[in-house]
Amino acid sequence: VPERYGAVIYSLGTELTEGIIQDAHGRFLASLLTGWGVRVEKICQLRDAPETTEEVLRDSQKRRLLIFTGGLGPTSDDITREVIAEASRCNLEFRRELWESIRRTFDLSKAEANKRQAYIPEGFTVLPNEWGTAPGFWGETDGTVYVALPGPPRELREMCDRYLGPLLREHVHVSPKQFTAVTTFLIPESVLEDACRRNMVEGVEWRTRVEPFRIHLYIDGKEEKAREAFLGRLQGDMGVELVRKGAVEPAELLLEEAARRGRTVAVAESCTGGMIGEMITRVPGSSQSFWGSAVVYADAAKQRVLGVGEETIRRYGAVSEETAGEMARGVLELSEADTAAAVTGVAGPGGGSEEKPVGTVWIAVCSAGGKATAYSFAFGNRREIVRRRSVTAALIMMEMEMKGNIRVDRLDSWHYS
Amino acid sequence: VPERYGAVIYSLGTELTEGIIQDAHGRFLASLLTGWGVRVEKICQLRDAPETTEEVLRDSQKRRLLIFTGGLGPTSDDITREVIAEASRCNLEFRRELWESIRRTFDLSKAEANKRQAYIPEGFTVLPNEWGTAPGFWGETDGTVYVALPGPPRELREMCDRYLGPLLREHVHVSPKQFTAVTTFLIPESVLEDACRRNMVEGVEWRTRVEPFRIHLYIDGKEEKAREAFLGRLQGDMGVELVRKGAVEPAELLLEEAARRGRTVAVAESCTGGMIGEMITRVPGSSQSFWGSAVVYADAAKQRVLGVGEETIRRYGAVSEETAGEMARGVLELSEADTAAAVTGVAGPGGGSEEKPVGTVWIAVCSAGGKATAYSFAFGNRREIVRRRSVTAALIMMEMEMKGNIRVDRLDSWHYS
Numbered sequence: 001v002p003e004r005y006g007a008v009i010y011s012l013g014t015e016l017t018e019g020i021i022q023d024a025h026g027r028f029l030a031s032l033l034t035g036w037g038v039r040v041e042k043i044c045q046l047r048d049a050p051e052t053t054e055e056v057l058r059d060s061q062k063r064r065l066l067i068f069t070g071g072l073g074p075t076s077d078d079i080t081r082e083v084i085a086e087a088s089r090c091n092l093e094f095r096r097e098l099w100e101s102i103r104r105t106f107d108l109s110k111a112e113a114n115k116r117q118a119y120i121p122e123g124f125t126v127l128p129n130e131w132g133t134a135p136g137f138w139g140e141t142d143g144t145v146y147v148a149l150p151g152p153p154r155e156l157r158e159m160c161d162r163y164l165g166p167l168l169r170e171h172v173h174v175s176p177k178q179f180t181a182v183t184t185f186l187i188p189e190s191v192l193e194d195a196c197r198r199n200m201v202e203g204v205e206w207r208t209r210v211e212p213f214r215i216h217l218y219i220d221g222k223e224e225k226a227r228e229a230f231l232g233r234l235q236g237d238m239g240v241e242l243v244r245k246g247a248v249e250p251a252e253l254l255l256e257e258a259a260r261r262g263r264t265v266a267v268a269e270s271c272t273g274g275m276i277g278e279m280i281t282r283v284p285g286s287s288q289s290f291w292g293s294a295v296v297y298a299d300a301a302k303q304r305v306l307g308v309g310e311e312t313i314r315r316y317g318a319v320s321e322e323t324a325g326e327m328a329r330g331v332l333e334l335s336e337a338d339t340a341a342a343v344t345g346v347a348g349p350g351g352g353s354e355e356k357p358v359g360t361v362w363i364a365v366c367s368a369g370g371k372a373t374a375y376s377f378a379f380g381n382r383r384e385i386v387r388r389r390s391v392t393a394a395l396i397m398m399e400m401e402m403k404g405n406i407r408v409d410r411l412d413s414w415h416y417s
Numbered sequence: 418v419p420e421r422y423g424a425v426i427y428s429l430g431t432e433l434t435e436g437i438i439q440d441a442h443g444r445f446l447a448s449l450l451t452g453w454g455v456r457v458e459k460i461c462q463l464r465d466a467p468e469t470t471e472e473v474l475r476d477s478q479k480r481r482l483l484i485f486t487g488g489l490g491p492t493s494d495d496i497t498r499e500v501i502a503e504a505s506r507c508n509l510e511f512r513r514e515l516w517e518s519i520r521r522t523f524d525l526s527k528a529e530a531n532k533r534q535a536y537i538p539e540g541f542t543v544l545p546n547e548w549g550t551a552p553g554f555w556g557e558t559d560g561t562v563y564v565a566l567p568g569p570p571r572e573l574r575e576m577c578d579r580y581l582g583p584l585l586r587e588h589v590h591v592s593p594k595q596f597t598a599v600t601t602f603l604i605p606e607s608v609l610e611d612a613c614r615r616n617m618v619e620g621v622e623w624r625t626r627v628e629p630f631r632i633h634l635y636i637d638g639k640e641e642k643a644r645e646a647f648l649g650r651l652q653g654d655m656g657v658e659l660v661r662k663g664a665v666e667p668a669e670l671l672l673e674e675a676a677r678r679g680r681t682v683a684v685a686e687s688c689t690g691g692m693i694g695e696m697i698t699r700v701p702g703s704s705q706s707f708w709g710s711a712v713v714y715a716d717a718a719k720q721r722v723l724g725v726g727e728e729t730i731r732r733y734g735a736v737s738e739e740t741a742g743e744m745a746r747g748v749l750e751l752s753e754a755d756t757a758a759a760v761t762g763v764a765g766p767g768g769g770s771e772e773k774p775v776g777t778v779w780i781a782v783c784s785a786g787g788k789a790t791a792y793s794f795a796f797g798n799r800r801e802i803v804r805r806r807s808v809t810a811a812l813i814m815m816e817m818e819m820k821g822n823i824r825v826d827r828l829d830s831w832h833y834s
Contacts, residue, residue: 015626017457019448020635022441026462031436040434041468044461045443051458058475074607075625113607131799152627154801207436273698274691277712281690284766284800292718295694295710297703298681304751305711305722334721349701383701 007033008063009043012052012071012080013151016045025069025156028209032160035179035207035218036168038065048077053086060087060144065168070151072134074114080148081119088141090121098126098135121146127163131155138167145171180227182217183248185392186414187238189215199233201226213279213388216247239413241396250395251279251286257402258289258339265398266291266335268306268327268342270318271361273297275391276343291335296327302344306330317356319344324362325372332366339402341365341394345379347386357381361390365401373401375411422589424450425480426460428568429469429488429497433462442486442573449577453585455482465494470503477504477561482589487568489551491531497565498536505558507538515543515552538563544580548572555584562589597644599634600665602809603831604655606632616650618643630696630805633664656830658813667812668696668703674819675706675756682815683708683752685723685744685759687735688778690714692808693760708752713744719761723747736761736773741781742789749783756819758782758811762796764803774798778807782818790818792828 009030011023026043033040041063046052048071059066066087071080085092099118117134120126124139124146132155138147147167149159184192189210196206196217204221219227235243244253258265267276277293280286294305299318302308308326316322327342345361352358359379366372377393379386393414400406426447428440443460450457458480463469465488476483483504488497502509516535534551537543541556541563549572555564564584566576601609606627613623613634621638636644652660661670675682684693694710697703711722716735719725725743733739744759762778769775776796783789794810796803810831817823 014624016444017447017460018451018624019444019446019457020624020626020633022439022444023460024439027433027436027439029436030434034435040436040464041466042461042463042472043434043440044459045447046459047457049458055459075610113611269691269694271698272695273703273707274686274694274710274712277686277691277714278689278695281688281714281764281804282801286690287714287768290690290714292714292722293691293710293712294722295691295712297694297698297707297709298752301683301709301752305709335718347698351704384699387698 005038005065006041006063007038007065007067008041008059009033010056010066010068011043011045011151012048012068012083013045014047014049014077017047024153025151028156029067029069029160031207031209032164033067035220036165038168048079052079053083056083056087060142060146064143065145066147068146068148069156072117072136072148072150074116074133078116081116081121084146084148085121088121088124088139088144088146090123090139090141092119093122094119095126101128101135102133127159129155129159131158136163138163140171178220178222178224178227180219180224180231180245181247182219182231182234183244183246184215184217184238185213185242185244185250185396186389187215187242192217192238195234195238199230199237201230201233204230206230213392214249217243239410241400241410242414249279249283250392250399251283254395254399254402255280255283255286255289257399261402263338263402264289264291264335265402266331266337266340267293267394267398268331268340269293269295270297270302270327270342270344271347272343272387272390272394275387276341276394279391279395291337294327294331294334302327306334319346319356319360319362321362321364321374321376324364324374325366328364328366328372328374332368337368339365339367339398341398341401343390343394345377345386345390347383347390348381349383359386361386361393363390363394363397365394365397365406367401373397373406373408375408377414422455422482423458423480424455424482424484425458425476426450427473427483427485428460428462429465429485429500430462430568431464431466431494434464441570442568445570445573446484446486446577449581450484450585453582455585455589465496469496470500473500473504477563481560482562482585483564485563485565486573489534489553489565489567491533491550495533498533498538501563501565502538505538505556505561505563507540507556507558509536510539511536512543518545519550519552544576546572546576548575553580555580557588595637595639595641595644597636597641597648597662598664599636599648599651600661600663601632601634601655602630602659602661602667602813603806604632604659609634609655612651612655616647616654618647618650621647623647630809631666634660656827658817658827659831666696666700667809667816668700671812671816671819672697672700672703672706674816678819680755680819681706681708681752682819683748683754683757684710684811684815685748685757686710686712687714687719687744687759687761688764689760689804689807689811692804693758693811696808696812708754711744711748711751719744719747723751734773736763736777736779738779738781738791738793741779741791742783745781745783745789745791749785754785756782756784756815758815758818760807760811762794762803762807764800764807765798766800776803778803778810780807780811780814782811782814782823784818790814790823790825792825794831 127136348358364374544553765775
């Protein structure tokens with residue numbers, strides 16, 4: 001076995017060294033690279049300034065994989081191109097095809113400022129960026145491999161998935177860990193960690209990657225059978241709906257199920273304020289199956305748009321099983337969709353009471369011709385977390401409802417949040 | 418005026434370079450130091466390994482302030498003491514008084530393992546840690562200042578407040594930086610950069626920080642008058658609605674205006690799919706002024722919920738001035754709110770035509786008893802960008818409408834996106 005490859009990760013930007021923003025790319029890339037068998041020796045955040053070139057020049061003498069994020073924009077303080085050109089001793093050259101592709105993205109009259117982005121070091125290879133304007137690139141000189149990737153988080157993630165893995169396998173000859181990708185919903189990081197320990201199978205290890213609406217779990221291990229056994233145990237323990245194989249999103253899972261069955265969905269949202277609609281319509285082509293959402297924030301809106309009874313709200317409150325149920329039935333009737341969900345809760349920071357503290361959320365789902373199933377969750381006391389968990393739970397519950405297998409006792413085991 | 422002091426911040430630990438945990442100390446210290454007028458040149462996370470000593474040794478040749486966090490514990494992979502001793506060429510020496518104080522903190526029989534912590538470089542000064550076990554220390558050799566602080570977040574914060582500030586003021590002679598924070602909307606980074614150059618005022622510099630819905634602009638400069646003059650010129654050039662003083666969000670600006678006037682708002686969304694409602698309800702207390710949003714994604718929803726004419730959609734299309742206007746009036750009537758906005762557009766990737774390419778978005782705003790003002794934008798060809806720009810434009814247009822100063826010719830100058 002060859003010694004594991006050494007790497008340095010650079011994030012460039014004065015907003016990092018001035019503490020204006022937190023670098024998250026370093027950790028993200030470090031975790032990826034470690035998983036791929038690369039030894040990360042240094043993660044650093046540097047300024048858009050001359051001493052950065054010196055630093056990289058020094059590192060290039062002995063390091064073997066230098067990965068840069070950010071600093072690829074059109075302005076003069078985006079210096080990654082120049083830094084790499086100097087360290088690799090490859091002059092920047094203008095790439096006509098790159099310039100044409102940048103011009104296609106922009107209004108011609110405004111593209112001029114972006115011309116800088118069409119220059120990359122001689123002999124280097126372009127890594128196209130379909131998710132933004134700044135292309136990446138990579139190249140090798142004197143045994144040092146340079147990889148430049150854009151800074152916006154989504155672009156970075158997509159480009160790592162698309163290019164970085166294959167590039168390292170082909171050119172750097174890393175020996176990647178073999179793993180199974182899993183996505184988990186609604187399970188806090190520490191609870192997931194305990195569950196992994198509890199369900200441990202010999203010959204596997206795990207790593208996680210936390211995102212706003214989900215946690216990715218990577219199960220490492222040479223034997224696929226052992227990885228599958230571990231996944232099976234985890235699913236049995238934590239709920240098969242909350243631990244899914246692959247890199248998936250709840251809105252996509254719902255829309256796939258709807259498309260497969262030729263069904264349409266509609267939602268009614270109070271505390272989530274439109275976030276469920278936003279997550280569904282983020283998926284291109286969602287108009288096939290999505291009718292819309294009634295964002296009924298005010299009580300008057302719940303009554304007027306969805307026909308929730310004034311009496312219901314007075315008697316049980318806006319956050320109640322009864323109101324959630326009437327909201328779901330109301331939007332189902334209004335939309336004539338096949339399946340609907342409704343969410344009403346106390347997102348905080350205000351509005352909580354002893355009986356219904358901040359974090360109390362009622363979610364109801366129902367289908368044409370059927371009864372509503374409602375369930376109350378306690379989603380903690382932070383507004384954004386309460387909202388995100390509500391969105392995730394509603395999407396998964398709609399998917400279960402559509403599959404005909406939603407049961408309150410199953411939801412009872414989602415006791416993680 | 419002496420040149421601003423240069424600094425490097427180190428966080429030590431293999432759990433950092435393997436991506437297991439996120440370093441947050443770098444940003445925390447960078448922000449503190451920047452505010453104190455220290456120029457942070459590098460923030461880095463290093464392994465507990467021999468190359469870390471080399472790295473610090475190299476940096477100590479020319480940097481003037483080296484700050485270390487973590488690695489001060491009792492175990493052999495806590496290497497900060499050794500690293501600093503080697504870089505500063507000051508041998509570690511046993512400090513009896515430090516040992517006594519560590520022993521007082523611990524059960525005597527268990528303190529032995531902590532004996533390592535009583536060794537610090539010769540000639541260095543102890544920084545007592547009342548909040549934990551690992552004391553810090555600092556010293557200067559050959560013009561380089563070394564400061565070692567403990568890793569636990571609370572201990573680090575307390576020690577910075579207590580010792581780091583005074584130490585820098587006395588020994589490093591820092592001078593805090595003066596700046597004006599500005600937020601810009603809908604202006605792409607390269608266009609903003611050009612505008613800054615064009616409107617340059619002597620004695621100021623600028624930095625930017627890009628976020629999904631806005632770009633922060635920091636105007637640095639000693640004279641407040643010069644900073645204000647620069648801001649005034651930028652606002653005159655780019656539009657006073659798109660360049661705002663302070664760190665602000667469009668949803669907050671709208672809600673503040675609504676609260677000030679005791680007005681309520683409602684929205685109707687097609688291509689944004691709930692994102693406007695989501696942005697508004699992200700702000701705690703938004704229920705005071707926000708009625709809700711009709712997310713009418715399907716054409717049937719536009720007709721059924723908002724009373725948009727079937728004829729209107731057939732004749733002008735779902736993405737048109739007429740449909741946007743009827744949606745805005747429809748949601749205003751439904752909600753009885755004071756001001757409403759409606760958004761309908763082609764977010765892509767599908768659905769574009771020659772006449773209405775991807776990125777075409779109509780936004781209409783109107784107030785009770787008034788006429789609708791509608792405007793069409795060309796927001797580029799990427800789905801998420803089109804949606805975000807639509808959200809931002811709709812929020813700002815509602816704020817203008819509420820202030821009574823929305824005019825189509827003003828919108829004409831928002832030609833940036």
